[in-house]
Amino acid sequence: METKAVNTTAELEKELGMSEQELFSFVEYHAEDAERIGYSEYSYWKSVFRNFLKNKAAVVMIIVFFAIFIFSFVALWIGKYDYQHLIPDTNLCFQSPNSEYWFGTDNLGRDYWCQVWYATQTSIKLAAIVALGECLMGVTIGCIWGYVRKADRFFTELYNIFDSVPTMIYMTLIALFIGQTFWIMCASIILFHWMYMAKNVRNLVFMYRDREYNLASRCLGTNLFRILTKNILPYLISVIILRVALSIPSTIALETTLSYLGLGLDVNTPSLGILLRNSRTFFLDYPYLLIFPAVIVSLVTITFYLAGNAFSDAADPRNHV
């Protein structure tokens, strides 16, 4: 390694605009400047948001979803018929979409437009309530399951018992013995699905439970509630959001399946599943009966699926490069 030629005094003075004496004199030391130079600016949530916006497909689908959701209210308002006052009229059955009946009429001659949009609202409402319920129950129980060593065995066995019997059997029993209203449906789905969320949360809590910062909290006598809410949950938020996002399409799909089989909501509360079920006998002759609800189910499902995945990528710190 050769040493470079040193600039002459004249060159240095010209370049830096200070005299030789000034240049080669000691300057005052500032301890605070020394503390400050290593500062880095990085915010986790900002990075998550920025990465999420990079995924164009997910962003577009989310906009489409909200458009559909808002439009479902507008559509009922501008529609010519009110869902509550539909009168079956066999003379009007199976009318293809026209200027009077924008989505045509069903086998009983009722306007299909208001049924489809009302069903959209019902399904989304159901999915949202279930997601919220699952989230609350799953996170609460998952945290206790993961953090309290003594509770682990109990919840694990409970999970095994529930998980080893197919959900469909429970659902059939509930539909037959308890009923088929909207709220029973919500409750039963939450009751059998919280544990997947809980299991997931429990595994994550396990990961963080014995980190040094939690030991420090134990040393300081922090109580269980505060450790969970302040030390552990903030780390899990991205995973919880992802689970909630993915639970929405799966609830809609489950509702559709159950209703299609006749185990879901009763026939008089239209949900997208019920519409699909009602149309199954006629759709070969009148395909529009199937197409309208099917398109909406697909759009909602795909939206949350894409958005969920985009979010999980965005939330991974390894992608914050």
Place this chain on the structure above:
Amino acid sequence: MEALNKKTILSARDVEIQFSLRGDKLTAIRGCSLDLYEGETLAIVGESGSGKSVFTKSFLGMLDQNGSITGGSIMYEGNDLAKYTTEKEWRTIRGKKISMVMQDPMTSLNPLKKVGMQIQESIELHQGLDKAAAKAEAIRMLDIVGIPNPEVRYNQYPHEFSGGMRQRAVIAIAVACHPDILICDEPTTALDVTIQAQILDLIRKLQKNLGMTIIYITHDLGVVASVADRVAVMYAGQIVEIGMAEEIFYDAWHPYTWALLSALPQLGIKGEKLPTIDGTPPNLFNKITGDAFAPRNRQALAIDFKKEPPFFDVSPTHKAKTWYLDPRAPKVTQPESIKRLAQRMNEDFGSNLKHPHEDPNREAVIQVKDLQVTFGTGRKKFVAVDNVNFEIYRGETFSLVGESGSGKTTIGRAITRINPTTAGEILYKGRKINGKISKELDLEVIKGCQMIFQDPLASLNERAKVDYIVSEGILNHHLYKDEQDREDKVQQALKEVGLLPEFASRFPHEFSGGQRQRIGIARALIMQPEFIVADEPISALDVSIRAQVLNLLNDLKKSRGLTYLFIAHDLSVVRFISDRIAVIHKGRIVELSEAEELFRHPLHPYTKSLLSAVPNPDPAIERNKQLVVYDPGMHDYSTDKPQWVEIIPGHFVYGNEKELDGYREELAKKA
């Protein structure tokens, strides 16, 4: 001086390496030049983030995907490696000509493949030998790196190897194809001191026998002294000083090298402050003008902030990049502590020694009696701590030293009641605190005994503000009058550990390792404790920052009359701060005595081997030292049962009658 006559094997010129990170450009290497001579061992020293790993990884094309060489050249055998882009080109170099040993042996080995096969693969790939010949060669390599029973070991999996053996196997893979250059990237950082000493020994031998050129990357100056012919010091992506090992250790010129050397706890004088480097290394996202070290240099020149200094020759083999060497610069002298190193004064550790055992009024803050801690149940039961007895007196620093898995952390955690105990008693100011205790006593112990943790990254809650982290303790027990009082207490605690009050509203990730460690200390201090368990508080920190934290702990001890249990794996660090030291091996304390007594008259063979393994930051001592290897099988406790005996006042040792007689003789001889 002989290195000058040697042939240059690799020559890097003005290398610049950039990473794109979150849309920004980070310049990790800012114009770095290096000539590597054939057959030498060059050590590259620097703090984390100084770019030492990145620089050498660029010789093998092993930069992360978002990084690239954006300037300069790396000439090797007539080719410019900086121009290589494809994997195909790199494969002609990587492994064959230049190869690398990484820090963590567990992640460098494939856990699903036999160790022998992993070596054999590399031989088959690069040397084109057939299976049988490659196998024979692989076994020979295992033998060369000092693995006993190579034929048996060949068929074993990585999990059947101990940490040190694993690192030997990794080295065997790296040298299997007889590369010209071997890059060792902190190969011993994850290992225990005694194992580290053995690996260093192995690397020295390999270099001699196989005639390789070695680049040894480390942050530990003790290790440097033991292996290096030449030393390069890196700071903020540049080599700031390079020279023969002796020149760097005894006659350094760059202020950063001075700071690094004088911050070594090994060179400290008990009762005095260690010189520190304040602040943190610069953020490489920003453009750096002048000397990157200037803001942290207490004697910076005005020109340091304006213009980057060129290299000045100190001797034909020694260059430093600092304006101090310019003939126009004012006269600067090297700091005292470096002269101390040159004069080998570090043997004498101080006149103002305390003798706690001679004080009749001493008060035991913590008493540990026959403590036993076991993990697991039934057949999987593991005794982590067995029959441990000691007392910690008010105002002293009691150190617990041992290797990983010795149970030292478990003892610390048993005292702070994170780990439950199986048998025995722990008394805090005379009252039993293990097992079930009353609520009032619980609160008293929480306030009185606090803990400082090892890992500054893992020990702070990333998702909470510093304000919450520091005030967590007083929030829990509502130990403040009103919101204003709480904020005042936080500010007070931050000030006490040398942080700016405005830091309270920031998140931990905005801070450097040393600052984070100080936040952890503030969190413990706010409870006004009397006793603190410091669990390896400096082993995850850089050399320059270690001194800050050690000074802080010592200052707090004086100003607040704190008592410490200091847990460490490195005896040399502990000497500077402890009053008494206990050495623990496999869950059992084997020797306990006053710090200086232990260093002067170590009795137990395990203590002796630990002492001999500690790397000393002095090339002259390192090169002539004899390793003492401890074999637990040497004790015959079948008939003559061992006991814990105070052999002379204040000096305890574990052994049976026969051994104790030997120790007594030893002591008599020395006295």
